[in-house]
Amino acid sequence: xxxxxxxxxxxxxxxxxxxxxxxxxxxxxxxxxxxxxxxxxxxxxxxxxxxxxxxxxxxxxxxxxxxxxxxxxxxxxxxxxxxxxxxxxxxxxxxxxxxxxxxxxxxxxxxxxxxxxxxxxxxxxxxxxxxxxxxxxxxxxxxxxxxxxxxxxxxxxxxxxxxxxxxxxxxxxxxxxxxxxxxxxxxxxxxxxxxxxxxxxxxxxxxxxxxxxxxxxxxxxxxxxxxxxxxxxxxxxxxxxxxxxxxxxxxxxxxxxxxxxxx
Numbered sequence: 001x002x003x004x005x006x007x008x009x010x011x012x013x014x015x016x017x018x019x020x021x022x023x024x025x026x027x028x029x030x031x032x033x034x035x036x037x038x039x040x041x042x043x044x045x046x047x048x049x050x051x052x053x054x055x056x057x058x059x060x061x062x063x064x065x066x067x068x069x070x071x072x073x074x075x076x077x078x079x080x081x082x083x084x085x086x087x088x089x090x091x092x093x094x095x096x097x098x099x100x101x102x103x104x105x106x107x108x109x110x111x112x113x114x115x116x117x118x119x120x121x122x123x124x125x126x127x128x129x130x131x132x133x134x135x136x137x138x139x140x141x142x143x144x145x146x147x148x149x150x151x152x153x154x155x156x157x158x159x160x161x162x163x164x165x166x167x168x169x170x171x172x173x174x175x176x177x178x179x180x181x182x183x184x185x186x187x188x189x190x191x192x193x194x195x196x197x198x199x200x201x202x203x204x205x206x207x208x209x210x211x212x213x214x215x216x217x218x219x220x221x222x223x224x225x226x227x228x229x230x231x232x233x234x235x236x237x238x239x240x241x242x243x244x245x246x247x248x249x250x251x252x253x254x255x256x257x258x259x260x261x262x263x
Contacts, residue, residue, distance in 0.1 A: 011119065022123040023114050023215040025097025031222055032117040033229070035207040036238040040197075043207065046232045047186050049195050054182045056082040060140045060175035061247055064166060070248050072163050076171065077244075078140070078149050080133040088131045088149040090157050093124035100125060107153050114215070116222070118236050127157050140173040174251045177201075189228050191221065198243050200250055206243050209234075 011019070023029055035043045044051075062076035063069045069076060075091040097112050104110060109128045114121055129151040138144035147155065147168040158168065180197040191211050198206040209229070213221040226236060 011121075015121075019114065019116065019121045022097060022121075023218055026112045026114045026123060026215050028111065028212055029114045029116060029215050029218040029221075030210055030212045031218070031225055032115055032208055032210045033234075033236060034117065034238065034240045034242075035209065035234070037205065037207075039234070039238070040205065040207045043209075043234055044195075046234070047193075047195075047209075049182055049184065051180065051182075053184065054180035054197075057179040057181055058136075058176045059179055059247075060136070060173045060177075061244070061251075062146060062168075062171040062173055063248070064170065065172055067248055067252055068163050068166060069171070070244075072161070074158070074161050074163075075244060076158070078131060078136045078173075080136045080176075085130045086133045086136045087128050088136070088154065089126050089128045090150065090154045091124050091126045092157075092161050094122050095125045097123065097125075104157070109151075109153070114218075116218070117240050119240065127154050129154055140175065142173075145169050146171050146173075174247070177247055186228070188231075190224065196243070198246075200246065202250065204246075206241060206246060208243060 043049075058080040060078050061070075062078065073093055075093070076089070077091070078086065078088045080086045095112065100112065104125075105112070107127065110125070111128075112123065112125050114123045129149075131149050135144060135149060139146050139149050145168075150158065150168060155168065178199045180199075182195045183192060184195075185192050191213075194210045194212075196206075196208045196210070198208070200206075211221065211225060229236065
């Protein structure tokens with residue numbers, strides 16, 4: 001597996017072959033690009049992203065204080081979403097699609113996706129479940145057991161892959177992180193795009209552009225997206241940083257050791 005790093009590294013032929021193999025077994029591909037902070041304003045203006053169209057989201061990651069879950073490749077997340085129900089997710093990465101049980105692949109809410117960005121990719125499996133926003137808030141505050149946010153299928157998926165000795169109710173809510181999400185059709189583009197602005201407790205931000213497609217059209221969509229973004233003066237050679245990793249790194253170095261205090 002090749003994962004996105006802070007410095008742009010071109011994929012080798014072997015990396016490319018592996019990515020193609022993973023895509024054949026995936027349900028979807030999401031092409032992502034992180035925009036360097038000095039370019040945020042120019043990118044938002046150049047692509048005519050209207051902040052008033054943004055949907056507000058509140059994201060919590062669920063882990064042990066020493067992040068044993070994420071270190072083992074298991075990511076748990078719950079989201080509160082403006083104007084609609086939130087959700088909870090159990091994510092496993094990296095995965096090889098051909099090694100996943102058929103019964104799991106047929107579970108409602110389950111999906112396999114390849115995330116690709118300049119210089120890297122990762123294949124993940126996710127099981128999602130709708131959650132009331134009030135329940136997500138109550139669980140984040142310790143007023144509702146964490147397990148109540150997850151379905152029977154999610155709990156079984158978690159138990160299959162979580163490190164021994166870790167139960168859902170042992171986890172701590174890390175967050176919240178505030179997210180502004182916009183889906184729009186840029187002028188001159190043939191495909192809709194998504195922009196997410198993640199706001200972190202230390203005042204830093206990540207602006208990510210993305211578009212989803214079927215695995216069979218990933219390379220064509222990547223070429224078209226590259227041409228479109230380059231035509232708007234947006235470089236694909238900037239430092240790439242993932243939203244989840246930055247969020248978990250923040251709490252790994254937080255001095256108070258509590259995911260919810262001070263924010």
